[in-house]
Structures are given as C-alpha cells and as structure tokens.
Amino acid sequence: MGTSEKRPGRRRVPIHTSTSPVVRKVGGSSVVIGVDQGRAAGSDAVQEAGRATGLSAKGLSAGTIGLLGAAVIGVSTIAPAYTLSGALGPTVSVVGFHLPAIFLVGFIPMLLVALGYRELNSAMPDSGTTFTWVSKAFGPWVGWMGGWGLLAATILVLSNLAGIAVDFFYLLIAQLAGSPGIADLARNVPLNVATCLVFMAGACWISYRGLQETKRFQFTLVGFQLVVLVAFAVTGLVRAANGSAFDGQLPQLEWFNPAGIDSFSAFSAGVSLSVFIYWGWDTVLTMNEETKDPERTPGRAAIVVIGVVVVLYLLVACGTLAFAGVGDGALGMTNPDIQENIFAALATPVLGPLGVLMSIAVLMSSIASLQSTMISPARTMLAMSHYRALPARFARIHPRFQTPGYATVASTVIAAAFYAVMRFISEDVLWDTIAALGLMVCYYYGLTALACAWYFRREAFGSVRAFVVRLAAPLLGGLLLLVFFVRTTIDSFDPDYGSGSSLFGVGLVFYLGAGMIVLGLVVMLVLSRRMPQFFREGVDAVQARSGPAE
Amino acid sequence: MRYAVGYAAHERGRDALNLGVALARATGAVLEVVVVVKAREQYSSAPRDDFGRLVEDQAKRWLNEAAELVPDDVEVELRLHRSINAPAGLMEVAASSGAAAVIVGGSSASGWLRHGVGGTGSALLHRSRIPVILAPRGYEPAPLTEIACAVSPEPESAGLVEEAVATLNRTGLPVRLIALAEGDDAARARESLEALVAASRVEPEDPGRLSVVVGSGASVADAVESVTWGEGTVLMAGSSRLARRGELFLSSTTAKILTRLPIPLVVVPREYHPGRGGSADQPWTGELPIVGAP
Numbered sequence: 001m002g003t004s005e006k007r008p009g010r011r012r013v014p015i016h017t018s019t020s021p022v023v024r025k026v027g028g029s030s031v032v033i034g035v036d037q038g039r040a041a042g043s044d045a046v047q048e049a050g051r052a053t054g055l056s057a058k059g060l061s062a063g064t065i066g067l068l069g070a071a072v073i074g075v076s077t078i079a080p081a082y083t084l085s086g087a088l089g090p091t092v093s094v095v096g097f098h099l100p101a102i103f104l105v106g107f108i109p110m111l112l113v114a115l116g117y118r119e120l121n122s123a124m125p126d127s128g129t130t131f132t133w134v135s136k137a138f139g140p141w142v143g144w145m146g147g148w149g150l151l152a153a154t155i156l157v158l159s160n161l162a163g164i165a166v167d168f169f170y171l172l173i174a175q176l177a178g179s180p181g182i183a184d185l186a187r188n189v190p191l192n193v194a195t196c197l198v199f200m201a202g203a204c205w206i207s208y209r210g211l212q213e214t215k216r217f218q219f220t221l222v223g224f225q226l227v228v229l230v231a232f233a234v235t236g237l238v239r240a241a242n243g244s245a246f247d248g249q250l251p252q253l254e255w256f257n258p259a260g261i262d263s264f265s266a267f268s269a270g271v272s273l274s275v276f277i278y279w280g281w282d283t284v285l286t287m288n289e290e291t292k293d294p295e296r297t298p299g300r301a302a303i304v305v306i307g308v309v310v311v312l313y314l315l316v317a318c319g320t321l322a323f324a325g326v327g328d329g330a331l332g333m334t335n336p337d338i339q340e341n342i343f344a345a346l347a348t349p350v351l352g353p354l355g356v357l358m359s360i361a362v363l364m365s366s367i368a369s370l371q372s373t374m375i376s377p378a379r380t381m382l383a384m385s386h387y388r389a390l391p392a393r394f395a396r397i398h399p400r401f402q403t404p405g406y407a408t409v410a411s412t413v414i415a416a417a418f419y420a421v422m423r424f425i426s427e428d429v430l431w432d433t434i435a436a437l438g439l440m441v442c443y444y445y446g447l448t449a450l451a452c453a454w455y456f457r458r459e460a461f462g463s464v465r466a467f468v469v470r471l472a473a474p475l476l477g478g479l480l481l482l483v484f485f486v487r488t489t490i491d492s493f494d495p496d497y498g499s500g501s502s503l504f505g506v507g508l509v510f511y512l513g514a515g516m517i518v519l520g521l522v523v524m525l526v527l528s529r530r531m532p533q534f535f536r537e538g539v540d541a542v543q544a545r546s547g548p549a550e
Numbered sequence: 551m552r553y554a555v556g557y558a559a560h561e562r563g564r565d566a567l568n569l570g571v572a573l574a575r576a577t578g579a580v581l582e583v584v585v586v587v588k589a590r591e592q593y594s595s596a597p598r599d600d601f602g603r604l605v606e607d608q609a610k611r612w613l614n615e616a617a618e619l620v621p622d623d624v625e626v627e628l629r630l631h632r633s634i635n636a637p638a639g640l641m642e643v644a645a646s647s648g649a650a651a652v653i654v655g656g657s658s659a660s661g662w663l664r665h666g667v668g669g670t671g672s673a674l675l676h677r678s679r680i681p682v683i684l685a686p687r688g689y690e691p692a693p694l695t696e697i698a699c700a701v702s703p704e705p706e707s708a709g710l711v712e713e714a715v716a717t718l719n720r721t722g723l724p725v726r727l728i729a730l731a732e733g734d735d736a737a738r739a740r741e742s743l744e745a746l747v748a749a750s751r752v753e754p755e756d757p758g759r760l761s762v763v764v765g766s767g768a769s770v771a772d773a774v775e776s777v778t779w780g781e782g783t784v785l786m787a788g789s790s791r792l793a794r795r796g797e798l799f800l801s802s803t804t805a806k807i808l809t810r811l812p813i814p815l816v817v818v819p820r821e822y823h824p825g826r827g828g829s830a831d832q833p834w835t836g837e838l839p840i841v842g843a844p
Contacts, residue, residue: 013617013628015610020589020633020642400646 060127060289060402067297069215070284074305076218077280079369080312081225081361082164087277088320089339096326099317101258107310110278112477113445114306115469116452117285118299125294128383129285130448132539137451140538147384148520149444153437154377155411159419160434161370162196168363175359193420203371204412210401211290221368228361229312233319236350240322246349247325247332251318279441281305283372286379323350374408381407389534436512442485449478489513551836552580554649556640556670559612562655567616569685569814570653571624576694577836580625582647583616585609586639589632606630637673644680651681651834665808675800681818681834682798694840695782698726700807703742709823710788715752716824722839724759730773736766752824770806784814793820
C-alpha cells in the first residue's frame, strides 16, 4: 500500500494542542494532575449536604469560581456606578446631607437578610436558593412562589438594564463625538430595540459560556468601575478641601447619623432605596454549586459584596456631597435637570478632561450588570426544573460549558421580548414594571429570610451566635422587608406612584405588581396539574426517584 | 465521522496509523492523530523547568512525521493533548471531538503475539465509551473487504447479532458471524447462532452476504486458528457482561481470541446495538456504504 514510505515536506497539517480538564496549570509550566482538591471538595460538599437535606447537584461546572470571582460578579450585579448615578440625586432631595446615613440605614436590612442567606447556603448549598430553601422551610407551594418572585424580578430587570445600557451607550457616543443630537437616537424606537437586542445577545452569549468567561469579562468591567468611582469621590473630597469645588464643604460626622433624619417618611424612603441600590448580591448565592467550597464561599462572598458596596457608596456619597452640596444650582444635587444621571453632569467638573471615563464607567456598569444578572434566573430555573417544578427542558445543561444553557437563553428571550414589546406599546408601562420589581424583590428577600428563621427554629437556641445569625437577624430583616412590601403595595395604590399612569383611580404599579403575583399563581396552578409530584412531595421527590445524584 | 488514532513514534504506533488509514479510506473518515503528553506532577522533581516544552516539541515532531505517513487521499488532523495519561487523554480527545472509535496499536514491549495489548490498550479496553480498534503487530494495510463478528451462541448475543446485521446494511460489506466452539459443540453452536440470526429484529438487505461460521478446537485459541482470516477482514467483538452499560470491558473470550488473532479487532461497548443510545448515534463504520464494497 505504500503508506509507510516517507515523503517529507509533502503537506503541512497544523497541530492542535489541548489540555485535559483534570490537569490544572499552577503558574509557570508546572501543573497539578488529577482532580483539583477544591473541585473535589466542592462537589463532595454539595453531595454531602445533599444526603442530609435531600438536595442534589445538577451537573453545573463545580469549582469554577473562588471568593474573589464571586465577589466581583456580585458587585457587578449591583452595578454601583449606574445605581449611584440615578439614585444620589433623588435621595438627596429627600434627606439632604444625611445621604451617607440613609445608605447605612438601608444597609441594615440587607445585612440581616444576607446573614440568613449565608446560613441557609451553608446548610443547603443549592443553586435554587430562594426556591429550594423556601420549599424546604414552608413547603412546595410557597417555595414555588418564592422562586417565581426571583424569576420575575431578575428577568424583568434584565430588560431595564439593557434599556439603560442603550441610553448610556448613545449618550457616551454623543459625548465622545461632541454632538448632543446622537443621544436622541436612543429615542428612535426601532434603533433602540435593535441595539438593546444586540446587547442582550452578547450578554447571553457570555453567560451561556459559563462562569469562567463571565469572571474574565467582569474583572475588567468591575475593576474599571471601582477605580473610576473611587477616583471621582477622592477628587471631589480634595476639591472640597482646597476650595475648587462647586459648593464645597468638608464631610461631618453628622452626615452619618441616621437619627438626624427628621421625618419617618424620609426614613422609609431610605429603606425603600436600599432595596434598589443593594439588590443583586444574591446572585452570588445562586452560583453556589459552581464555587470552590460551596458551603462557605458564596455566603462569605455575599457579605463581602455588601461590605464593599456600602463602603463605596459612603465614599462616593461623601465625595459628591462635599463637591456639589445639596443646593439646586447648576451642579447642585437637588437640581432636577441633572438628577437623572448626576455623574454625567458632575464628571467633567470634578475629573476635568478625564470626565468621559465616568460615562464609560456608567455604561460598563449597566452592561456588566446586564450580563451578571442573567446568572441568577438561569440557575433558579435550572433548580426548579431539576426538582420537577418546571418542565424538564429548563434543566438542560450544556455538555461542554456545563451551564444551564436552555434556561439562560429562555430568560434572555423573555426579557428581550418583553422589552421590545413594551418599548413599542408604552414606555411608561416599561418603567412602571421596574418600579413594581421593587415589590418583588422585597417579597422574595423577605420570604427567604423568614424561611431561614423557620428552618433553623429548633437548632437556633444552641448558642448565642446561632440564635443571632440564624434566627434573630433574618427574622428582623425579613419582617422589615415584608413590612416594606406591604407599605409599598399600599403606596402603589396611589395613581401618582411611578409614572403617574392609573386605571380606575388605582396606580399602574399596583396592577403590575399584583399582576405578576397573580400570573405566578396561575402558572403554578397549571403546573401543579401537569407535574403534580413536586407539589405533593417538594424538593425531596427527586432524590427519592433518581437515587443519589451523580 | 472521525477516528482518534493513538500515535507514538514506534512500530506499534505506526500499526495504529496504518490501520487508521485503511479504515479511513474505506469509510471516508477523518483521522485525528493524537499524541498524549503526560502532564507532570507538581511536586515530582523536574530537572529543568522547560522539560515540558522539550517533550511537547518532540511530540510535535512526531505528529509531523505521522502526517507524512498518511497518504493524500485521507484527511488528517493532528492533536497534541496534555493529560494525566495516554488512555485518559485519548478518551478525552475522542469524547470532545466526537470520534466514532479509538484506534491503538499493541504494546511496544510485547514479544511475539500478533496482539500484545499494552497499558494504553488495556485501559481503553476496560473503560472506553466508544469502540476500540486494535491494530495487530506489523499490520499491513489492506482494503477493507469483510467484517467478521465474534458471537457467542447465547441469547445475550442477540443485540450484537443485530448490530452485525445493521453493519452489513450500513456498509454493504459481507459480514461473517463467527462462533468459536470448544470441544465438539460445533453443531449446537451453529444451530443456536442461526436461531439468533433468524430472531434478529434487523433484516439483512442482502441475505447472501451474511454467513455463519463456526470454528472449533480444543480451546478458544485453537478454534480461532481453525477459521481462515482474510487480509481485508476486521473482527468485531462485544464487551463482557462485566461492562457497565455503554462502556467497554474486554471479555475473557475475546482476550483468548486475541492471543491468536492475526487481523484487527474492534471491541464495541456493551449494549452497542442498533437504536438510540447504541451504535445508531455513531457507528464505527460510519453511516455511508463502504467505498468500493463488492
């Protein structure tokens, strides 16, 4: 046959190189062979916890994310630059110089709830978070509605984030090109929707490829964001000190004193604000099955995220207040013309020619958050489907990327369709939906915190620490959020709430909030007919049927 | 379709490559020639830090040599893969590139047997999830003209018989079902084998090409010698009942066959039957009729 005779140089075939997934590079050319200790410990921990609690791993890529990666993704989901840009102005209008104080006040319920999340996670590291934990504590029906709350809030906020990213994108181009007309392109509905879909598709693609990719993407975006925000705050403070500020004054301790806020309504506005500005850290918990050391890392990362964010918020609040003051002059923080995007107005006066970096940071912040927020609904859907509470296709795991591919794409498609339809129908409805999301967030955070208190009700009296972190703190945090949930629901009756649209004398936000819950109830009832097992037996059903998970 | 060929720069590696070429010419498969480089342990002593690079450069030279050994009419891809060991690396590459079979040669240290199964082959034969094709020592490439299938005349072989018939239908090559009888069981073996063929749920499209042969001898090894093995024949065999579903495990009978077999052997996983989850996903012979089948 002559196949063994040599014909040198006859053809060049490229050589592909690849490395086994069980071989890990540890700097330089050295490698560790065999299963990574962290990984092994990771999946073992999920299974270990599973044996005790009836939960099981779902085929996600274990051990991909460490503490730092998880914290970065958490900060990204909160999107500090974009949140602050929109929230600083309106808050100052209500509380004046007590802005840092209100950030501290808002931090408290979040910290209490996060402690509850941490404890639940160390007992049951399961990517279903709210859904799984509430199901274990209060049974499948309440658990399903908890999961629904999370899904509704996160999927709909995706459309909001993408919309914001589009606005900032054209604003940035307008700033760079020096022609304000370009910013108005965002008002062109077909163009706006098209841009938005591009952003969503990009973010979806990264999420689809998994947390490694997400982490790489987020490290850059979040790092840039934090550097610019800190630079902005410090420069603001320096300018206040050397007298080159717009309305300069040095920070005082009184700014941090919550007791100095004169009215209760201002106080409750502060708590309401906290839901928006701190929301997102729970994404970290939904990644628990993919972290190294799933029982500890996600809980710790959530606390780290909230800690980093509160420090950042306080710093930026002080910097901005010190520079711009609370007046309503050209650059004053209560000037309604600049409140909507306060950094756009203040960046150049504070940072000079580098001001454009702030616009980039805000844009990056909304894009980063768009991408990282996708993590949480996809993993919740995966878990719900895994425990037979949603149709089986949502549990599909991509064989190579080990991500919940179907659920990721499904949540993106729902969010994109929602955005596109709402943009064409009515922008008011779109923004009112976002206001209604606050309700959903309070609802599912509150429910989860109460689930923690209830789940640990017997073990909590063993030690002082257990009592505080497993019962008292989550109970208090959960109650605060649920009180706020009820109060906002009542507020949303007011036709003036949100965009000011109303139907039969009741605000549109109420209809949207209630509508989302009613829709959830309807879907749940339909599913309970079609897949009754979960609703009879809860999350333990899977374990009973399929034996120990692989 | 593609085959993963486990290559090394010695005679046995070239056996595998030559067999890959012969099969690829028949089935039109792409050959993915793989050299697995063992990743080094972090704490084992490494005299020089660039030792890994030297090894990889050597592996790349081998791959280029291998490419030159493959004739132009066969499409070839080269892959250098780092893994914990050769069989694990081969299975990883085969799984990630969707290979229909892994082709390996015998042991480079074995003495006189036509099939001296080495460490890599042995590991593959007990763990692979796709068919493993073993090249005999000193394999001379010959066009594929016939597929033989070693079947034990027991009801458990029904699936393998169906797979053999399906292979006939897919490739258009003549298929010989071979039962090896120890002692004087030959007549009974033929009877039960023919019963299995008659009971097969897959009908041969050309019954003339399906034949049943019974080899007999004092032992399985002797029985192997009583059968004439054509040059262009490959022998297909199933897995042991020890195998997990969908995985290979070399059966003791096949191990005995290997001691005397002069032709290539294809071992298929357990339950590698026509239908979903079995061979229908990706048969090792490919979906298309064999090029130049009689």
